[in-house]
Every structure is written in structure tokens, then in C-alpha cells.
Amino acid sequence: MTSNAIEARRLTIRRGRKTVIDRLDLTLPRGAIVGLLGPSGSGKTTLMRAVVGVQIVSSGTVSVFGEPAGSAPLRHKVGYMTQLASIYDDLSVRANLAYFARVQGVPKSDVERVIERTDLRDQADQLARTLSGGQANRVSLAAAMLGSPELLVLDEPTVGLDPILRSELWAIFRRIADDGVTLLVSSHVMDEATRCDRLLLMREGAVIAVTTPRELLENTRAASAEEAFLRIIEADTAKRDSVSKRLLATRPPPQDRRGPEGTKR
Template identity: 60%
Template sequence: MQRLVVRRGRSLVLDQVGFQLAPGLIIGLLGPSGSGKSTLLRSIVGNQIISGGTATVLGQPAGHKSLRHRVGYMTQAASVYDDLSVKQNIAYFAKILGQRAAEVERVMETTDLTDQSDRLAMDLSGGQRNRVSLAIALLGSPDIVILDEPTVGLDPVLRADLWAMFSRLAATGLCLVVSSHVMDEAMRCDEVLLLREGKLLGQMTPEALMESTGAQNPEDAFVALIAAGGTAQPPSRKASVPKHRAAAEGKQP
């Protein structure tokens, strides 16, 4: 994304936003409600009309037909039909996307839903419904998966389970962009994009955020970054070891 601008009427929703994505990373999009996170995610997917700048994804303009199977998208609202089972929900979307039946089984296994395959969606917990939506977003083995506040409203245990799953997916080389307004979740990411009032304050590792601000927690670090007017410093990917890789090597992320 380069100098991305989105207007809604007279309101400036995104103002000169620019950043880069990379494979094998969990990239957190952090910011308060109303900061433009969902608009930015829709811009990546290609569902948002942009007013200026460029939105290039995997070498193509965002929304290009060649990206339909390369970018998965999980919206805030769970993409499930209550009167269908888990498997029926996923199979329905797989058919729309032209995917084989084997793909349904694959994504259910990936998201730990195989044992829940015959349960109606209306009987699922919030975390399980989110897993179904995630499974749908993973159909076709995309290169990038966009997740719009997937952990909102979940208890700490379910949130931890989902983040563990995100780490496993990133370990396969998938790039995940996960939005949240809970600043503590920044520490679970490999990099963070910090957004406020439509402006990107910076893209960096969580560790760099904490070190550069001298804050004791991510929320205070975010406030300090606002006071400093943000930073243009790009993330140091050579020095950064993705958290899932650090865990596999027995290192502290």
C-alpha cells in the first residue's frame, strides 16, 4: 500500500497510509474503534473504493480477479448459516469458490473442526463460529488471510487458542493480517501496524514499539507513540524472528 487515501463523503477515513506485508508473519492492525481498521482491511481485499494512492497485493491491484483464491477474508460478523452444520457451511462456500470436497476436509482439520463437523452452527460457541469463518477464509490455500477482529468478545482461553492457531498457520508461510482494538494482542504479533484516526503511526515489531517508547505495556506505548507523532521507521525484518519460528527453535520471541 502506498499513500492510500479513502474518503467517505467529506470525511477522510484513511490518510496517506502506506505499509508492506510479508509471508510467514502475523501482522497486527491495532487501533481504537473508528480508527479505520476495517476500511483498511477492505482496501487490501479490494472491496473498498479508494480515493487516492495505490493498493497492490501480490503484484496485482487489490481486488484483481487473479487474487480471488490468493486472499482470504474473515469479516467481523461470522460468515455462517445457523441452520446448516459446520461441514455444510464450509461445503457451501467451497462450492461457490469451485473447490473440491477434499478442500472442505482439509480446512476443517486445519481449524480443529473435524469433531464438530455435524453440529449446527446455531449450537456453536462464539469461538467455534469464528473457527468456521476462518476455515471458510482458508479455502483454496490463500497466500494472505485478512481477519477483522476475530477475537472480539471471546474469553481469554478461546483467544489464546485462536492465536495459537494463527501461529501454526503463519509457520506454513501464510501471511495473516489480524485487526484488534485490544492493545495487549500486539505482543502476540510479529509486526504491528498502529492506526489512529485514519493515520498510520508506524509499522514495527512489538519489541521495537516497547523499546522505542520505553513504556511498560502496549497501551502506554501506543499513547506515547501518538504523543511523538508516530514514526516512519520500517520494521527490521532481518533482525526479527517470527514468534512461531522462535517457539519452534526454543527461543524467547
């Protein structure tokens, strides 16, 4: 059994003429909460879709537990929670989960397990349209947990929630991780970095740092995760500018080629 949950090798993803992710190499171990952090548009969702196997890849590879992302052996090993709560408003919480269990071929008895694990006992018979935003997110999380997947890919699960609801969700994530499940959780809220075991910081389709919360603060000498991330961006910008200047310095000047009569060709 491979010790890594996710491996990407020279992963490249393009949309039209735009390169969204360029030759990315990545290795993530099992059994941790991995925070995928970065501003909106940095490529977080694209990378997560590639890990789940629903993103067209231009070149390179992505594997999960040693299998190609999206392949049949991973069907019940990977759970995916999208940014928007994917539930039916006219069904109760329990009915929603029972439906998703049937679709996935999961025993109906698993519904009660995920209701318990996501603290939805009091809302189990409530219609989805009457739920708060945090409760609806927990139903989507419960649906992703059906079948006891070994990897949960959660795309900005706390977006739009107040600090109390975000804290409640992160407490659930920690309990899930303590059971041995690997979580890949994206966010653009930098203070959530301290709740993770490992961090991937993304910018403009590239991973600019792989670290831990403690190393992030120590190496940048910052007082907060947000300040640390800004310092890393500043360092990355300076590095890119330096590379651009070197490339310009080594590029030969354009030649003014003229024809025999002195006219430009």
C-alpha cells in the same frame, strides 16, 4: 515473485466529505503475522477492505502480491474473515464449509483439511446455531482458508471472546503462519500485539508506527503493549499540535479591507 505481500501508495479513501485514510504509504512483507492495532474508528476495517478489494478508493493504489487489490489473479490467493461470523445457522459446520467450497470452486476434499486445521473435528456435524462464539469464529476462519490462500485478512477475529478462546485462536493463527501464509489481523486489544511478528498502529486513519513487539516496548520503555501504544498516541498528539501551531504562526492575519466610504467590502 515480489517479496512483499501488500503495498499501498498514497492511498486515500473518503466517505462523503470525510477523509478516512489520507495518502497512506505502506509495505508489508510476506510470511508474517501483521497486527493492525488501534482504537475503534481508527480506519482498520477500511484499510483491510481496500486490501481485499471491496472498498472504493478515492485515489492512490493498493497491490497484493504485485497485482491490483481485488483483481482476478488474486481470487484464490486472498481469504477474508469479516468481524461478524458469516455462516448459516441452520447448516452444520461441514455443510457450511461445503457450501462455501462450491461457491469458490474449491474441491470438496478441502473441507476436511480446513476442519482439521481449525480444530473443528468435534463440531463438524453440529448445527452452527449451537456453536459458541469462539467456535463460530473458527468456522468463519475455516471458510476463509478454503483453497489455501497465501494471504488471510482477519478483521477483529477475537472480538468479544474470553482470554482462553482468544489464546486458542492465536495458536491457530501461528500454525497457519508457520505454513508460510501471511496474516493481516486487526484488533483493538493491545495485549494481542505481543502475538504478532510486525505491528501497524493506526489512529484517525493514519499509520502512526510500524514496528515489532520487541521494538515497541524498547523504544517506548513501557511495561506493556497498552502503555506503549498510549505513549505513541501522546507523542503523535504532540507532533500534530506542533504542526498546527507552526501553520497558524505562518498564516497571514486577515486583512480588514474597506471600501472608499470606510465600509467593509
